[in-house]
Structures are given as C-alpha cells and as structure tokens.
Amino acid sequence: MAPGPTNAERVRSVLARADSLSLTTDATRYELISMHTVDGGGTLLLRVPAASPLAAEAVSAPRATLPCRLHFTDIAPTPVRDRVRSRVALAGRLTPAEVQAEPDILVLRLDLARAALQRDGRAARIGLRELAAARPDPLATAESALLTHLDHDHSDLVTELSLLADPHFHDSLLRLRPVALDRHGLVLRFEYARTHRDVRLTFPSPVRDTTELAARLDQLLRLRGRTTQP
DSSP: OOOOOOHHHHHHHHHHHOOEEEEEOSSOEEEEESOEEEOTTSOEEEEEETTSHHHHHHHHSGGGOEEEEEEEEEEOSSOOSSOEEEEEEEEEEEEEOSOOOOTTEEEEEEEEEEEEEEETTEEEEOOHHHHHHOOOOTTTTTHHHHHHHHHHHOHHHHHHHHTTSOGGGGTTOOEEEEEEEETTEEEEEEEOSSOEEEEEEEOSSOOSSGGGHHHHHHHHHHHHHHHTOO
C-alpha cells in the first residue's frame, strides 16, 4: 500500500486548515467561522464573543460543562466533481478555559470524548491517545494555495505527472486535476463521464516543509523519464 497519512494525522490536518465548523448542542446548532484553534497537545479551543448565545449557553450549563458535537467538512480546493474529501466528527464537553485573557472573549476548551473520520465511504473511530500524539501534516495549512497554484499555473506539469499512472486511466478522460497533497505525495483526480478515480503519486521520500516540494515533484518527473526510456 502506498504510504499516506494515518487517520489521526488526517483529522489533525483537517482541524488545522479548516476555517469553519458546525457545533451542535442539545438546544442549538451554531455555524462558527475562524473561532477554533488546536494547541500543541491536540486540545481544541474555541474563542467566542462573550456576549454570544453560545457563550451564554456554555456558562449556564450544569457545572459549566456543555455537551456538544462538532463537525468539520474537508473540501478540495480545486474544482473537481465531488469536492468533499472527508468529514470529521468530534464529541465531548465544552468548559471555560482556565485562562481568560480578553474580557470580551470567552475561551472554551473541548474535553474530547470521541473522534471519527469519514472518508472514501467509510467511517473510522480514532483513538484519543492516537489523536493527541498525532501532528498535522507539514503541508496542511498551505495545501489549498499549493494545489490551486498547480491547477491554475502548471497544468502541463500535472499532465506530465499523470503519465506515471496506469495508461488505461487516460482512456475516455474528461478532466484531470490535483485534488490532495501531503508530505507523502500528490493525489490526482481522473474524471470521466460518470465516475472518477483518485491516484496517489508517492514522493521518493516525505517532504518536511513547503521548501522541499519542488524537488520532490522534480524527482517524480525524473521517474517518469526513466519509465519512458527504451
């Protein structure tokens, strides 16, 4: 099997790059934008206006612990047919953080009880210790810009890289686009009239940051050159 992120790493990457989330309590559903962060230990924090309905619900909850469910949707940044790549569901309780530095902001800490990842039509539970030990992919927060740049400005490179895939994948091909990127490799989507296929091109070695990406893509191109030699 081609190397790729673990499920726990995928969850941490989704949390790192997501701008929005849906939060549901027993009473209300909230759509939150640019309000969450994740600390180095994997604890999710929400910074909500102190005068907001969510803050009022949290502080008035019994023992100041508010049961909740959080949902994140991971959307491909390139215009492919099915743009939802994965969904992350978290369940736990929100409690006010010990440190409240701003009087008009309430910081809530999620005490996580369950985590799940839905991807490729399958759902998987993620162990809490595994999730706490995982780290986001080093390309996670830059992935959207990198894929958009490849798609808009280097479609010829994407086409050349696609030749590393099975030649039959090009039969009846309608569209080809990069759809995912992580330290282990690049995923291309081959779209046909009624279906699509995702193909992972694995880097010769994982990248440690964005500065190494160009070299890894060049190495893949050299692999392509060797496969076409007589």
